[in-house]
Amino acid sequence: MLNRARGTIVVVPAVAWLAVFFLLPLAFILVVSLGSRDELGRIVLDRLSLDNYRRALDPDYLPTLVNALRYAALATIASLLIGYPIAFWISRYGGHRKILLLLLVMLPFWTSWLIRTYAWMIILRDNGVVNAFLQAVGLTSEPIILLNTDFAVVLGMTYGFLPFAILPIFIAIDRLDHNLVAAARDLYASGRAAFLHVTLPLSMPGVIAAALLVFIPAMGDFVTPDLLGGAQQTTIAKVIQERFLDGRDWPFGSALGFILIAVTMVGTLIALRNVRREVVGE
Amino acid sequence: MTDRHGPTRPDVEAALERYLAEQHISRRELLERISVLGAVVALAPIVAACSSGPASAAPSAALPSAAPTAVPSTAAVATPTPQPTPVPTPESELVVYNWLDYLGEDVIPSFEEKYPVKVKYELFDDIEVAYAKLGQDGSGYDVSFPISVDVPRFREAGTLLKLEQSLLPNLVNLGAQWTDPGYDPGNAYSVPYMWWTTGVAYDTTKVTDTPTSSTALWDERYKGHIAMMDDYRETIGLALIQLGHPANTSDLTQLDAAIALLKQQKPLLRTYSNDTISTMVGGDVWIGMIWGSDLWQINEENENVVYYIPEEGGVRGSDTAAIYSGTKHPVAAHLFLNHLLDAKVSAANTNLIGYMGPNEAAKEFIDASILADPAVNPDKAILDKLEELLDLPNALNDEYLTRWQSLKAGG
Numbered sequence: 039m040l041n042r043a044r045g046t047i048v049v050v051p052a053v054a055w056l057a058v059f060f061l062l063p064l065a066f067i068l069v070v071s072l073g074s075r076d077e078l079g080r081i082v083l084d085r086l087s088l089d090n091y092r093r094a095l096d097p098d099y100l101p102t103l104v105n106a107l108r109y110a111a112l113a114t115i116a117s118l119l120i121g122y123p124i125a126f127w128i129s130r131y132g133g134h135r136k137i138l139l140l141l142l143v144m145l146p147f148w149t150s151w152l153i154r155t156y157a158w159m160i161i162l163r164d165n166g167v168v169n170a171f172l173q174a175v176g177l178t179s180e181p182i183i184l185l186n187t188d189f190a191v192v193l194g195m196t197y198g199f200l201p202f203a204i205l206p207i208f209i210a211i212d213r214l215d216h217n218l219v220a221a222a223r224d225l226y227a228s229g230r231a232a233f234l235h236v237t238l239p240l241s242m243p244g245v246i247a248a249a250l251l252v253f254i255p256a257m258g259d260f261v262t263p264d265l266l267g268g269a270q271q272t273t274i275a276k277v278i279q280e281r282f283l284d285g286r287d288w289p290f291g292s293a294l295g296f297i298l299i300a301v302t303m304v305g306t307l308i309a310l311r312n313v314r315r316e317v318v319g320e
Numbered sequence: 321m322t323d324r325h326g327p328t329r330p331d332v333e334a335a336l337e338r339y340l341a342e343q344h345i346s347r348r349e350l351l352e353r354i355s356v357l358g359a360v361v362a363l364a365p366i367v368a369a370c371s372s373g374p375a376s377a378a379p380s381a382a383l384p385s386a387a388p389t390a391v392p393s394t395a396a397v398a399t400p401t402p403q404p405t406p407v408p409t410p411e412s413e414l415v416v417y418n419w420l421d422y423l424g425e426d427v428i429p430s431f432e433e434k435y436p437v438k439v440k441y442e443l444f445d446d447i448e449v450a451y452a453k454l455g456q457d458g459s460g461y462d463v464s465f466p467i468s469v470d471v472p473r474f475r476e477a478g479t480l481l482k483l484e485q486s487l488l489p490n491l492v493n494l495g496a497q498w499t500d501p502g503y504d505p506g507n508a509y510s511v512p513y514m515w516w517t518t519g520v521a522y523d524t525t526k527v528t529d530t531p532t533s534s535t536a537l538w539d540e541r542y543k544g545h546i547a548m549m550d551d552y553r554e555t556i557g558l559a560l561i562q563l564g565h566p567a568n569t570s571d572l573t574q575l576d577a578a579i580a581l582l583k584q585q586k587p588l589l590r591t592y593s594n595d596t597i598s599t600m601v602g603g604d605v606w607i608g609m610i611w612g613s614d615l616w617q618i619n620e621e622n623e624n625v626v627y628y629i630p631e632e633g634g635v636r637g638s639d640t641a642a643i644y645s646g647t648k649h650p651v652a653a654h655l656f657l658n659h660l661l662d663a664k665v666s667a668a669n670t671n672l673i674g675y676m677g678p679n680e681a682a683k684e685f686i687d688a689s690i691l692a693d694p695a696v697n698p699d700k701a702i703l704d705k706l707e708e709l710l711d712l713p714n715a716l717n718d719e720y721l722t723r724w725q726s727l728k729a730g731g
Contacts, residue, residue, distance in 0.1 A: 075714070076714075077476070077713065077714055078473055078476055078477055079473070079714075096722075096726075098722075098725065098726035098729055098730070099725070099726075099729060100729075101729045101730065102725075102728075102729045156598075159598060159602065160602070163598075163602030163603060163604050164602060164603035164604045165601075165602050165603035166602065181603065183544055183590075183604075185602070185604055186590050186591045186604065264550075265595075267591075268589070268590050268591035268592075269547075269548075269586055269589035269590065269591050269592050269728075270586075270589075272728040272729055276728075277725050277728075277729070280552075280721070280725065281721070283448075284551070284552065284721065285717065285718070285721045287714075287718070287721075
């Protein structure tokens with residue numbers, strides 16, 4: 039009994055945090071999305087309706103949602119493909135430098151996200167570092183268009199969210215019982231088989247966590263598509279931002295935002311279910 | 321954006337618990353798995369902080385524009401109890417809130433010399449932040465410099481004080497186009513301060529002829545290196561003006577024609593961006609729409625960029641000076657606005673900032689180099705074709721924004 043009481047006390051901050059910073063804003067967005075606005079852009083809640091959702095379901099907005107999903111999915115895949123080997127390497131071969139290596143993974147966070155994205159603009163632009171190098175070594179004579187492309191957006195997101203992939207995978211691999219791998223090898227599993235049938239499945243919880251930690255913020259990221267993308271890379275997050283700021287239409291922006299949240303949640307749930315089936319064989 | 325990290329956590333937890341149970345994992349291993357989960361939970365605030373930083377900062381900065389619900393509309397009539405001529409005694413203090421580097425050096429000292437008023441001068445470098453701080457009545461600031469397009473909604477919300485014109489004799493210095501501006505008829509709540517244009521800039525090393533029309537932004541030769549602004553009113557405004565329509569048109573056929581024109585152009589575009597300084601400097605954009613006021617910053621890094629106002633005309637933007645309705649120093653504030661309208665003061669501002677002011681009388685004191693620059697001081701033929709963007713009613717504004725968003729979303 040005492041333990042249970044203690045357990046309850048321990049989760050109070052987490053529950054309070056979620057209630058204040060997640061449920062409350064979510065409820066606020068939901069209520070506002072049902073309202074309307076007056077000529078000054080003030081929110082009016084006296085006649086609640088689903089009108090904003092009807093407007094938001096306009097097929098014109100669909101490509102921006104598809105773009106957001108596409109960029110988030112590609113960034114997630116790239117982060118896992120790059121992050122897993124790094125996490126594996128740090129865990130297995132990091133030795134006493136593990137902490138230092140993890141610190142290096144986190145190091146980019148010491149600089150503002152916006153500044154780092156601007157740095158990518160300077161690297162990728164026509165007069166940028168990459169094009170200067172390609173031309174100097176004679177690979178191209180004219181600049182290659184890198185900035186304002188799909189490639190730049192996925193690159194920027196992958197760069198930004200990679201640490202969120204590395205850390206949970208690292209923890210999963212690092213906490214994995216080495217004896218299990220050794221046992222597999224004793225039973226004549228090749229190194230590859232031991233990895234595929236022991237290490238990889240056991241580190242799956244870390245991979246799931248990594249995928250979620252990359253995918254979710256990538257879905258809502260509007261800085262990267264806005265700065266590294268171009269005329270053809272508009273995402274739903276940008277549409278929402280424009281509705282709030284330029285359109286001064288909070289109710290409609292909230293409806294679009296709520297749809298984005300719903301799509302992200304559903305996507306997350308589907309991903310979790312599939313991965314669980316794969317891991318657990320449910 | 322912070323919000324979306326929440327719901328995933330219980331899902332991870334549930335997946336883990338089921339996984340552990342079905343794998344018959346020991347208590348010790350369970351603890352280890354929990355430490356994995358602990359790390360995930362520990363990470364979430366970092367994710368949230370990182371991803372929501374720039375995103376959530378923007379909407380909150382715009383809060384006052386959407387949330388001035390508490391303003392009683394009667395605030396608009398709270399006049400400063402002006403005593404008519406002779407000039408009443410000003411209060412001893414005045415709080416002015418202005419853009420960085422946006423006032424001639426001698427303007428405040430000369431005001432303090434002329435009147436027994438101590439000016440407290442504060443600066444901002446982001447107008448949305450300034451609007452947020454000014455709130456619904458100025459929040460202690462007496463005078464600030466709202467953008468003309470925002471004046472109507474501030475006026476409606478009772479944020480601005482109705483001006484006592486008898487205290488502003490220098491209004492006679494204004495040029496003809498400024499005596500009755502569309503955003504504030506009769507300058508009833510604001511006085512014009514500085515103005516600029518939106519036009520076209522190009523890099524002379526890439527664009528070798530000398531374009532004079534905005535149709536150069538549709539030139540196939542520059543495909544992949546053309547940019548328009550990421551501002552629906554400005555970009556649609558340019559297309560409307562090119563077609564010979566008013567920039568604030570309420571005729572949806574004209575609006576559709578402008579959107580069709582922009583749709584043709586989209587495959588040629590590199591980007592829609594307001595960060596024209598970095599696109600023009602980076603070599604990505606050879607010809608693009610910019611705010612004329614950004615040219616000098618572009619030229620600091622790329623001197624080959626030149627600017628023109630399209631022969632079809634263009635959009636003119638302007639800043640105003642206004643008194644906030646919560647002012648405790650209305651007389652001093654009026655005297656200060658009148659001071660800004662003084663020919664020499666206005667010229668001093670132009671000479672520092674490099675924008676033209678609305679002050680006709682100021683011209684004799686303005687640097688010859690500024691007057692000679694057609695991009696800053698266009699001749700009358702162009703001047704007559706400049707239009708200010710006006711704040712549109714919600715329904716019409718939605719017609720613009722919805723078309724713009726489907727233009728940007730479409731392939």
